[in-house]
Amino acid sequence: MSTTSEYVLGQSERAARRLALQDLHFAAPSEALLDALALRPADRVVELGCGPGAFTRRILNRLGAGGAVVGVDSSSGLLEQAKASLAQLGGSRFQPTLADVAKPGPWIDGADVVIGRAVLHHVPMAEFLLGRLRARLRPGTRVGFLEPDFRSLLARIAHLEATSRPELAPLLVWAKSINDLYSAWRISPCVGATLAQTLEIAEYSNVRHAWHEFPSDATVIENIQMIYDEVRDTYVSLGILSAGEIDEQQRLLRALPDDVLPAVWGLHQVSAVV
Numbered sequence: 001m002s003t004t005s006e007y008v009l010g011q012s013e014r015a016a017r018r019l020a021l022q023d024l025h026f027a028a029p030s031e032a033l034l035d036a037l038a039l040r041p042a043d044r045v046v047e048l049g050c051g052p053g054a055f056t057r058r059i060l061n062r063l064g065a066g067g068a069v070v071g072v073d074s075s076s077g078l079l080e081q082a083k084a085s086l087a088q089l090g091g092s093r094f095q096p097t098l099a100d101v102a103k104p105g106p107w108i109d110g111a112d113v114v115i116g117r118a119v120l121h122h123v124p125m126a127e128f129l130l131g132r133l134r135a136r137l138r139p140g141t142r143v144g145f146l147e148p149d150f151r152s153l154l155a156r157i158a159h160l161e162a163t164s165r166p167e168l169a170p171l172l173v174w175a176k177s178i179n180d181l182y183s184a185w186r187i188s189p190c191v192g193a194t195l196a197q198t199l200e201i202a203e204y205s206n207v208r209h210a211w212h213e214f215p216s217d218a219t220v221i222e223n224i225q226m227i228y229d230e231v232r233d234t235y236v237s238l239g240i241l242s243a244g245e246i247d248e249q250q251r252l253l254r255a256l257p258d259d260v261l262p263a264v265w266g267l268h269q270v271s272a273v274v
């Protein structure tokens with residue numbers, strides 16, 4: 001069973017390197033979310049699930065000397081890496097905080113902005129958190145999230161695979177496996193697609209949504225390979241894929257043509273005001 005202190009995709013330095021690679025895929029959507037939130041130099045930003053701090057770096061770059069980022073994460077290993085990598089840029093402006101974001105504590109009080117990238121889908125029943133945040137945050141607090149979507153794009157890929165591109169099958173297998181993993185851990189893999197509606201129903205105001213997809217270039221495929229490496233034992237123990245099936249999928253991924261492949265996952269960017 002998942003406990004909220006475990007990050008299901010690993011907490012090692014290798015996991016941190018994978019998240020740094022992912023930061024490159026997420027560069028344009030990340031900057032777009034920060035634009036939408038119109039960060040001010042003295043803002044107190046609470047970042048949910050900051051991990052090793054790649055998005056935190058982008059936030060800190062937008063703040064002045066009087067601003068601060070409270071980086072909240074349940075993984076002490078990833079927080080340590082964030083502390084080390086942001087020491088120079090952040091100084092006392094980066095405040096690492098070990099906590100479960102599903103249970104907002106005093107660390108959230110006084111936030112001007114609450115932000116999270118690729119974290120809500122790791123929270124069981126993320127909608128509870130979104131409702132409780134609106135109850136706890138001051139009116140006028142800006143909130144913004146980037147959440148992955150591992151489902152919508154599969155219809156396009158399945159159509160291509162069925163009509164002209166059978167070699168795309170390993171993209172479907174990978175996407176199914178990650179959905180199966182998140183379902184087994186009882187977290188919220190589909191929260192991104194319904195996030196804007198969820199915030200509207202919870203009566204946040206000024207809800208805005210944008211959709212970003214990025215083609216499956218070599219770095220996306222490398223990221224997928226690294227995810228297989230990180231979760232290999234978990235997949236086997238949960239019966240999602242056997243070790244032999246993972247080896248075969250990794251071989252098929254390596255054999256994919258070098259040209260640009262269709263996107264296999266994308267990001268929902270959602271911002272709103274309490």
Ligand SMILES: C[S@@+](CC[C@H](N)C(=O)[O-])C[C@H]1O[C@@H](n2cnc3c(N)ncnc32)[C@H](O)[C@@H]1O
Pocket residue numbers: 004006007019023048049050051052053054055072073074075078099100101102116117118119122123
């Ligand atoms: C996919 S990573 C994203 C990290 C970072 N936001 C980024 O975009 O690079 C998800 C992060 O959320 C953290 N996390 C997952 N569930 C959490 C929870 N319930 N409370 C606090 N942190 C959590 C994990 O430890 C991990 O650092």
